[in-house]
Amino acid sequence: MRIGVVTFPGSLDDRDAARAVRRAGAEAVPLWHADHDLAGVDAVVVPGGFSYGDYLRAGAIASIAPIMREVVDSVARGMPVLGICNGFQILCEAGLLPGALVRNAGLHFVCRDQRLRVESASTAWTCDLTEGEELLVPLKSGEGRYVADAATLERLAGDGRIVFRYLDQNPNGAQADIAGISSADGRVVGLMPHPEHAIDPLTGPSADGLALFTSVLRAAASVA
Amino acid sequence: MTSSATTPATPAPATGTDTVERAAATPDHVQPHRELGLKDDEYARIREILGRRPTDAELAMYAVMWSEHCSYKSSKVHLRYFGETTTDEMRGRMLAGIGENAGVVDIGDGWAVTFKVESHNHPSYVEPYQGAATGVGGIVRDIMAMGARPIAVADSLRVGAADSPDTRRVLPGVVAGVGGYGNSLGLPNVGGEVVFDRSYAGNPLVNALCVGAMRTEDLHLAFASGTGNKIILFGARTGLDGIGGVSVLASDTFSGDETGGGRKKLPSVQVGDPFTEKVLIECCLELFHAGLVVGIQDLGGAGLSCATSELASAGDGGMRVDLDAVPLRASGMTPAEILSSESQERMCAVVRPEDVDAFMAVCRKWDTLATVIGEVTDGDHLVITWRGETVVDVPPRTVAHDGPVYQRPVLRSESQDALAADVPDALARPSTPAELRAEVLRMVASPNLCSRGWVTDQYDRYVMGNTAAAQPADAGVVRIDEETGRGIAVATDCNARFVALDPYLGAQLALAEAGRNVATSGARPLAVTDCLNFGSPEDPHVMWQFEQAVHGIADGCALLGIPVTGGNVSFYNQTGVQPILPTPLIGVLGVIEDVALRVPSGFRRAGDAVVLLGDTREELGGSEWAAVAHGHLGGRPPAVDLAAEQRLWDLLADAAQRRLLTGSHDLSDGGLAQALVEACLVGGQGAEVALPDGLDPFVALFAESAGRVLVAVAPDDLAAVLELAAAAGVPAARLGTTGGDALAMGDLAPLALSELREASEGTLPALFGSTVH
Numbered sequence: 001m002r003i004g005v006v007t008f009p010g011s012l013d014d015r016d017a018a019r020a021v022r023r024a025g026a027e028a029v030p031l032w033h034a035d036h037d038l039a040g041v042d043a044v045v046v047p048g049g050f051s052y053g054d055y056l057r058a059g060a061i062a063s064i065a066p067i068m069r070e071v072v073d074s075v076a077r078g079m080p081v082l083g084i085c086n087g088f089q090i091l092c093e094a095g096l097l098p099g100a101l102v103r104n105a106g107l108h109f110v111c112r113d114q115r116l117r118v119e120s121a122s123t124a125w126t127c128d129l130t131e132g133e134e135l136l137v138p139l140k141s142g143e144g145r146y147v148a149d150a151a152t153l154e155r156l157a158g159d160g161r162i163v164f165r166y167l168d169q170n171p172n173g174a175q176a177d178i179a180g181i182s183s184a185d186g187r188v189v190g191l192m193p194h195p196e197h198a199i200d201p202l203t204g205p206s207a208d209g210l211a212l213f214t215s216v217l218r219a220a221a222s223v224a
Numbered sequence: 225m226t227s228s229a230t231t232p233a234t235p236a237p238a239t240g241t242d243t244v245e246r247a248a249a250t251p252d253h254v255q256p257h258r259e260l261g262l263k264d265d266e267y268a269r270i271r272e273i274l275g276r277r278p279t280d281a282e283l284a285m286y287a288v289m290w291s292e293h294c295s296y297k298s299s300k301v302h303l304r305y306f307g308e309t310t311t312d313e314m315r316g317r318m319l320a321g322i323g324e325n326a327g328v329v330d331i332g333d334g335w336a337v338t339f340k341v342e343s344h345n346h347p348s349y350v351e352p353y354q355g356a357a358t359g360v361g362g363i364v365r366d367i368m369a370m371g372a373r374p375i376a377v378a379d380s381l382r383v384g385a386a387d388s389p390d391t392r393r394v395l396p397g398v399v400a401g402v403g404g405y406g407n408s409l410g411l412p413n414v415g416g417e418v419v420f421d422r423s424y425a426g427n428p429l430v431n432a433l434c435v436g437a438m439r440t441e442d443l444h445l446a447f448a449s450g451t452g453n454k455i456i457l458f459g460a461r462t463g464l465d466g467i468g469g470v471s472v473l474a475s476d477t478f479s480g481d482e483t484g485g486g487r488k489k490l491p492s493v494q495v496g497d498p499f500t501e502k503v504l505i506e507c508c509l510e511l512f513h514a515g516l517v518v519g520i521q522d523l524g525g526a527g528l529s530c531a532t533s534e535l536a537s538a539g540d541g542g543m544r545v546d547l548d549a550v551p552l553r554a555s556g557m558t559p560a561e562i563l564s565s566e567s568q569e570r571m572c573a574v575v576r577p578e579d580v581d582a583f584m585a586v587c588r589k590w591d592t593l594a595t596v597i598g599e600v601t602d603g604d605h606l607v608i609t610w611r612g613e614t615v616v617d618v619p620p621r622t623v624a625h626d627g628p629v630y631q632r633p634v635l636r637s638e639s640q641d642a643l644a645a646d647v648p649d650a651l652a653r654p655s656t657p658a659e660l661r662a663e664v665l666r667m668v669a670s671p672n673l674c675s676r677g678w679v680t681d682q683y684d685r686y687v688m689g690n691t692a693a694a695q696p697a698d699a700g701v702v703r704i705d706e707e708t709g710r711g712i713a714v715a716t717d718c719n720a721r722f723v724a725l726d727p728y729l730g731a732q733l734a735l736a737e738a739g740r741n742v743a744t745s746g747a748r749p750l751a752v753t754d755c756l757n758f759g760s761p762e763d764p765h766v767m768w769q770f771e772q773a774v775h776g777i778a779d780g781c782a783l784l785g786i787p788v789t790g791g792n793v794s795f796y797n798q799t800g801v802q803p804i805l806p807t808p809l810i811g812v813l814g815v816i817e818d819v820a821l822r823v824p825s826g827f828r829r830a831g832d833a834v835v836l837l838g839d840t841r842e843e844l845g846g847s848e849w850a851a852v853a854h855g856h857l858g859g860r861p862p863a864v865d866l867a868a869e870q871r872l873w874d875l876l877a878d879a880a881q882r883r884l885l886t887g888s889h890d891l892s893d894g895g896l897a898q899a900l901v902e903a904c905l906v907g908g909q910g911a912e913v914a915l916p917d918g919l920d921p922f923v924a925l926f927a928e929s930a931g932r933v934l935v936a937v938a939p940d941d942l943a944a945v946l947e948l949a950a951a952a953g954v955p956a957a958r959l960g961t962t963g964g965d966a967l968a969m970g971d972l973a974p975l976a977l978s979e980l981r982e983a984s985e986g987t988l989p990a991l992f993g994s995t996v997h
Contacts, residue, residue: 009503009591012410016689050408053499109403109682140407140684197686202820203703204686 001026001217004041006071006087008033008062012049013084013196020196021045024213033065043080043124043216044071046087048140048194058101058143059089068094080124080216081188085141088180088190097181097190098156099148104141105173113205114139114193115167116179120160123186124219128211135164135208137193139171139179144192146174146181156181164191241559242280243613251277260287266628273622281608281615284560285529285623292795294526295627298761299793302774306788309778314787317750319443326366326436327789328443329751331815333710336440338370341380341433341716341755341811343794347493348430352397356430357405357496361568363434364409364501365522368508368571371443372436375688376702377406378415379432380716380755380809381679384425386671386991391420394428395679396992402432403682408498409505412691413683414700415715420671423720426799431755431809435714437704442512447519448539448574451602455535455545456580458587458594459504459570462528463553466494466566500569500592507590508571516583519574529563529623531572532598533606536620539574542603543620547610549597559608559615574600634771635764643725646858648844653922657971660921663853664897664975667926669983670852671991673894675905678988690819696906697825698890699745701816709818713747715739716812719893720805721846722861727769730846731776731808732864736930737892738812739784743873744890744933746823746880747814752781754791754810759803761795769806777808783866786812816880823880823888823935826907830963832886833942837872838932839955840896840916842923848893849926862930868954869931875952876933884945887936887962897925897969899934901980904967907936910977913960915970925969936962 003021005028007014018028029041033051038044051062062068068090075081075096083091091097104110118126118133129135148156153176156162164180172192180191195209240246247253257267260283270278270286278286292298319328319336326340344359360377367374379402384391395418406413416433448455511517519539521531528550536543547562557565575583580596587594601607606623608616654663667673676696685694692711693701699715717738723730739749754777759766781788797804816822827834844850845859879885889903896916904910915924937945942958949956966974 009506010408010499012408012502012687016687019689049410050499050502053408053497053502055499108400109407109684111681111684111686138686140686142407194686197689199689202692203689 001220002029002041003027003216004029004031004038004044006031006033006044006046006067008049008051008065010050010053011047013047013194016196017045017047017084020199020210020213023199024210024217026217031067033067036066036070038070038074042220046081046083046090048085048087051086051090057093059086059093062090063093072096075188078185078187080219082125082212083190084194084196085192088192089143091188091190096188097183098152099146099181101143101192102145102147103143104145109142110171111138111140112171114171116164116193117167119165120163120182122160123163123182123189125189125212125215126163127219128215134167136198136206137195137209138197138204139193141192144174145172146178148175159184163189241610241613241615243615244279244617247279248276253277255283257283257287260284261291262287266290269628274618279615281559281563282618284564285533285616288526288529288564289533289623290627292761294530296793297628298630298632298795299770300629301631302771305774306778309782310787311782314785318787318789319440320370326370327751327753328370329789329813330440331710331712331750333705333708334440335437335704335710336443337435337437337712337813338367338372339433339435339714339753339811339813340366340790341431341753341809342366342792343755343757344430344432345427345757345794345797348398349394349426349428351493352394353401353404354493354495356398356401358494358568359430359432360402360405361496361498361501362524363432364411365524365571367434367436368505369520369522370436371512372438373509374411374434374436374505375690375704376414376435376700376714377411377433378413378700378714378716379430380417382419382421382424382429382807384420385422386420388425390425392992398428398430399679399682405496405498407684409502410687412685412687412694412702414685414691414694414702416695417716418676418679421720421805423804427797427804429757429797429807431757433716433811435702435712435813448535448543448600449541450518450576451541451600452577453518453600454575454577454580454596455543455598456573456575456583456594457550457570457597458573458592460497460500460567461551461553461593462562462565462570463567464557464561464565467561467564494566494568496568503590503592504569504571507587507592510586511583514582514586516575516579516586517573518576521572523570523572525566527563527565527567533620533623535572535574536606537624539600542601542605542607543598544601545598545608547608549595551593551595559610632761632767633764634767636768637765643858644860648850648856648859651850651854651856655922657973660925661972661975664901664925665983667849667852667894667898668901668980669987671987672848673898674987675984677985678992692819692822693745693825696902697745698741698888699747701745701747701819701822703819709820711816711819713742713745713814713816714811715741716809717741718807718809719846720807721851721857723773723806723808724857725846725859725861727772727806728776729861729864731773732780732866733861733930734808734810735777735780736864736866736869738810739873740869740890740933742812742814743876744823744888746821746877747816748877749786749812749814749873751813752786752788752810754788754808756791756793757797757804757807757809758795759798763803766803773806773808777810780866784870821880821883823885824907826887826889826903827909827911827936827962828887828907830909832936832938832962834911834913834959834962835935835937835945836916836932836957836959837935837949837954839929840919840924840927840932841929843927843929847926847928862928864930871952872931872933872954875948875954879945879948884937884941885935886938889934891932891934893928895926895928900967900969903934904977905981905984909962910964910966911960911962912964912968916957916959921970
């Protein structure tokens with residue numbers, strides 16, 4: 001399986017995402033922001049960072065980059081896409097996921113090992129996990145507070161589209177403790193914490209994050 | 225950098241540019257050299273070198289390059305001692321040393337590592353966020369200028385008393401600046417310190433360290449050779465920021481009116497753009513990889529003046545530069561301003577003519593502005609033109625390297641005797657178990673010993689996926705080679721209170737502590753960088769402190785056999801006539817063959833033996849206890865025995881390599897009590913320990929004797945560790961066992977980890993605001 005990892009100018013965790021993809025057993029394919037070509041990949045990871053400096057609203061410029069047009073088109077055909085941190089912000093700005101990520105309630109950048117609860121194991125990126133399972137994954141963001149209007153929140157909860165919730169202390173004031181959500185078909189997932197930094201206890205707090213990357217391999221296999 | 229008042233001298237020639245031709249024709253034209261910080265004799269020397277008066281642009285170049293910051297004019301005579309004490313063996317692993325942008329050491333397997341620490345103190349007081357941010361940016365470009373990929377940063381911060389109102393302005397701004405810039409670059413922040421002391425109230429220290437890695441064959445040095453090679457300026461545009469004192473040269477334009485001439489005079493603290501720097505990093509690395517760079521130099525202090533004169537004087541020819549080609553961000557800039565601008569995120573490369581197109585293509589890919597601004601010539605002068613006229617024509621060495629050298633008066637003040645005589649022996653000490661327990665809790669919550677989480681939780685320590693240890697670990701450990709696991713460990717330290725009591729020993733104690741932290745993580749110390757922060761060099765006692773500290777570091781390094789590969793001097797750190805505590809910050813870099821062998825910080829498992837390595841003596845002079853309990857600083861610092869220190873380091877590295885240690889923690893500020901508390905909190909395990917035999921419990925808990933480390937050892941490995949220690953001649957005593965959810969020390973009632981955690985973690989959020997909610 002070939003999984004594309006997008007690099008925008010200002011992307012930071014693209015190498016880490018590619019490493020996680022390889023560790024999961026897939027081929028990592030670098031995708032460049034200015035290209036109009038997804039190089040025939042089977043899935044895409046939009047990694048963390050500060051795309052184009054994020055001097056406008058986080059993710060706003062990246063959401064209209066040439067490569068994102070291709071990603072949006074492919075999502076319509078059911079391609080799995082994972083947005084991590086800045087990638088989550090970009091997917092929201094691109095309209096692939098509802099709601100928005102705003103400045104942390106504490107107004108500071110927060111880097112911590114965050115406990116999460118898996119709320120949905122029926123997405124393309126969580127099918128190797130089980131509902132109710134707890135993960136320990138790094139969170140590192142300044143604009144990670146998930147917000148949406150009441151109707152959207154109700155729909156997300158009702159449709160089982162809240163994928164991850166923060167456990168213990170809510171680190172950024174996110175509504176309903178939301179750490180990650182999915183599209184209606186479960187193919188697109190965005191989350192603020194960084195599963196690609198939790199693939200090896202040597203360099204992260206756990207290896208819990210690897211399951212997101214192995215999940216998409218299984219999802220692809222079951223579709224094929 | 226200070227901004228001078230605009231004192232009108234005789235006005236510059238009424239119109240037009242001050243060219244070399246005009247300078248030769250108007251020898252009596254009065255120039256504002258004093259406002260630019262040049263002494264009368266320095267100005268006379270410039271006239272002597274040139275055989276005429278300098279042009280405005282030349283005067284600006286000499287003024288900024290001959291400043292203390294750039295020329296090391298007060299420290300040079302002392303810094304020579306580092307060279308004199310470096311043996312061939314110590315030089316053996318150095319691929320580049322002092323004088324380059326940063327020192328480079330060979331760490332084996334074809335990998336080289338470069339690292340350096342630099343100060344950005346004064347700007348961080350004026351504008352904490354931007355001062356700290358651009359401090360990070362500057363040191364990262366220094367590392368890139370060696371051809372390395374930056375792989376980690378660490379920041380050592382020193383600010384005024386924790387409860388003073390101005391500290392609430394300075395510290396949050398500095399931390400946000402370090403984080404805002406460093407986080408955006410994608411460099412893990414793996415270490416550093418935060419120290420509060422009222423001597424830093426009007427003069428905080430922001431010392432930023434960066435580590436870079438490269439294949440040994442990719443080392444790039446800053447020089448411009450090869451006649452006809454092109455000089456390419458790339459990165460951000462050049463603007464009016466960071467110009468400082470040089471603006472007096474434009475006083476006719478400004479006329480004291482900020483909007484005069486349609487321009488706004490910008491503050492002298494530079495403004496950073498981390499996105500541009502991030503892109504510049506990737507662009508540089510791609511240029512290096514493609515072999516398109518002959519020489520490279522970053523633009524930091526003194527901007528183009530520094531980059532062009534240093535590149536030219538390190539090369540084998542002259543250089544011609546056309547200022548009209550420099551992309552500007554402001555209109556109407558004078559040649560002097562263009563040369564002095566400290567606009568951030570700029571680099572200068574020397575490129576073969578046939579590679580220019582390929583170079584430009586890489587820059588276009590990264591949307592990085594790049595412009596050919598000149599070329600290497602077969603002459604021996606740096607010639608700079610502007611609008612068709614020559615505004616600079618100088619021998620580049622005279623600007624970059626032949627600045628003034630001062631032998632400042634050095635005098636040990638009598639106050640030093642009074643300080644030494646003011647021993648802590650008579651200070652009231654807690655003695656009953658209940659008093660000692662209360663003292664432990666008070667110390668744990670004190671600003672210099674409490675959890676640094678409020679600061680370090682604002683820094684990304686994970687990015688790049690190679691961080692095997694980061695704060696609050698003893699040292700940051702970063703993997704360099706994913707195949708072999710080879711990596712480095714880095715730590716910075718300086719207990720300035722010890723340095724105040726005895727600058728020679730205090731500097732050696734800083735060296736010992738930084739090296740010990742690296743060894744505690746399982747790595748072998750390999751090289752040293754320093755950032756020497758002191759008061760005014762015009763104060764003979766400060767110069768005595770400086771000389772003593774330099775000798776302490778150099779002699780210590782010679783004893784330990786590890787070289788100082790580079791560093792930075794920051795003088796004039798004082799408020800009025802009151803200097804800061806002398807702060808020679810030491811950074812030590814170590815190598816570890818496989819980061820999987822690193823020893824985790826603290827107690828990680830239950831049921832392991834707690835062993836104290838090293839001797840404890842009644843040493844409380846300059847201790848954190850004396851400061852917290854009595855506001856006292858006096859007496860003698862702890863003794864230093866570098867031979868014993870080295871035996872300890874070797875033992876730790878050997879034990880780590882044999883996987884005999886399940887955890888470790890260095891003893892420093894706050895002594896054994898604090899080290900035990902931290903080991904429990906960091907590792908999440910309690911412990912039950914007896915206090916070392918033959919010592920008063922108070923001394924056992926709070927003395928700050930050097931050369932001590934706590935290790936945790938699985939029961940099956942205890943005999944092996946004790947045997948290794950005995951063979952190495954390192955005192956080792958089993959104090960107790962890990963486990964449980966409390967720390968029990970001697971006769972003191974157990975301290976629940978929850979109680980300790982609350983004491984440790986509550987202090988900084990209470991002072992500076994919560995980071996969560």
